[in-house]
Ligand SMILES: Nc1ncnc2c1ncn2[C@@H]1O[C@H](COP(=O)(O)OP(=O)(O)O)[C@@H](O)[C@H]1O
């Protein structure tokens with residue numbers, strides 16, 4: 001599904017990712033854990049194709065294609081979805097309008113038929129109910145006046161509507177209380193299938209109680225310091241990140 | 252007192268006014284034209300050293316020789332653009348001249364050509380026309396006054412609430428070898444307790460100058476919705492001055508969509524001369540290539556409990572430039588005034604420019620006035636967010652521009668016109 005090889009990324013003149021190797025197979029859930037500033041969001045933005053990140057070395061293949069050569073919208077159409085750590089507010093564009101434009105743009109690129117208004121509203125209603133969201137929210141500007149939790153739910157709603165193949169969740173748990181966390185996790189779990197993969201990025205182990213990972217990676221100082229099973233997350237929770245700074249460098 | 256020196260550059264502008272000498276006219280009308288000509292001849296066109304003209308250069312306008320013609324102008328009805336709204340009546344002016352055979356109005360509204368109204372001695376008209384105010388400070392108004400003849404008088408009778416919208420189409424036909432100057436003078440007069448929705452559209456073909464002066468009189472408790480479409484031909488010059496005089500408890504909801512002409516200035520001078528008045532003039536502009544557009548607004552509060560609104564937004568592409576100058580003037584007795592003003596521009600290219608001049612002049616102590624102005628580029632974070640959801644860059648940009656402009660359109664209380672404006676924006680974006 002996704003293969004990252006020796007990825008080096010420079011942001012604003014500073015090397016933030018210093019050689020990442022990572023493979024995610026279809027149907028698997030990989031977690032990336034790491035302290036603040038370790039480059040987790042940088043990795044997620046590079047995957048989604050944001051400008052301003054200079055790839056100095058390495059390559060990424062997604063579903064057999066050269067991901068780095070693709071435009072962000074083409075990555076989305078190919079099945080990549082990033083749930084943003086900080087979802088962007090877009091005043092004046094209603095969430096419904098935004099979802100409809102996005103879903104039909106993606107369907108068009110995938111060679112599928114565009115959804116007519118009735119089919120769209122039906123799908124939207126069904127996904128809203130699954131996530132325990134209020135339809136009133138959809139009339140407002142995208143993320144405008146949404147609480148932190150509502151923004152994260154809105155990310156998961158978009159994900160559910162766009163039916164991606166690889167979902168990158170960047171700290172989707174931050175800012176959520178325990179109930180919201182559970183609904184969001186249920187939404188994510190409902191999408192699990194043998195064809196879909198997840199890259200769950202988080203600072204805390206908490207989310208991984210609800211979205212069970214197959215593989216856990218520790219990212220620190222721009223590199224994957226350790227890879228293991230779910231037990232690695234528990235170890236991190238107990239001991240903190242201090243032990244994972246390579247070559248005895250202090251945090 | 253020393254007479255001011257003649258501005259030599261003013262004379263060619265006035266040459267065609269000599270034609271009026273041979274025509275019979277009431278003495279006061281002749282005197283009015285002469286005053287306009289005399290005042291204009293003292294100043295000529297304003298230069299950029301004039302107060303209020305720093306941001307708009309008239310060099311391009313001065314480089315063309317325009318001609319005024321009193322000969323009957325008309326147009327093939329088939330050549331005119333279709334009505335903006337199916338369910339509406341339309342008044343047509345071609346090169347400033349009223350076309351009765353192409354015009355209709357709903358019951359409760361009367362319309363006639365300006366000279367017809369003068370001949371019929373419509374009560375109050377002479378008094379209105381001669382009260383032109385300071386012509387030296389406003390050369391375009393002086394020039395319009397020197398040629399006062401074309402245009403219309405539109406009146407809504409007391410208590411009439413006109414449900415059917417009225418469109419006024421100003422269609423201008425330019426000629427390549429002889430560019431016309433048109434000087435329509437309008438009076439829109441709403442008597443007490445009346446209500447009207449007006450759509451004023453300016454369009455045309457070729458090179459011409461439209462220099463209009465419109466007086467709007469809103470008697471007490473009357474309500475006027477005024478929606479303008481400045482869609483002049485790409486080679487045209489548009490200068491309009493609108494002076495709104497509002498009585499007690501009246502409501503003026505003005506809006507202008509500006510996307511036409513190569514050089515344009517729309518000036519609004521709203522006088523809230525009594526208490527409890529609501530006055531708003533807002534707008535959007537869509538400019539590209541070498542277009543230049545200027546909105547200059549004065550909200551003048553005379554009495555207490557008035558509210559004025561000016562919200563302008565626009566997008567500027569290519570080497571175009573936008574100007575917004577908005578002033579709120581609160582006189583000493585205008586306590587509890589609420590004046591609001593904002594101006595935001597999106598610059599779509601590195602050479603695009605927007606200049607703003609907000610001004611507050613407040614002499615009352617218990618007032619609430621606010622203003623804000625920004626100009627910037629498209630929000631990269633929002634653009635990326637939309638793209639990351641599969642929306643192609645071009646579409647994502649269009650969506651962001653639409654949403655940026657929609658904020659201003661949302662305030663409009665007449666839904667059908669909002670839709671036309673939105674349609675205009677979509678068409679502009681897909682060019
Ligand atoms: N746009 C940017 N400009 C400058 N520095 C940045 C930018 N984005 C990220 N960084 C820097 O890169 C490092 C990694 O940031 P980030 O990927 O956001 O970490 P994480 O998500 O793990 O907290 C930090 O030191 C951060 O300051």
Ligand SMILES: [Mg+2]
Pocket residue numbers: 040041042085170171
């Ligand atoms: Mg982060």
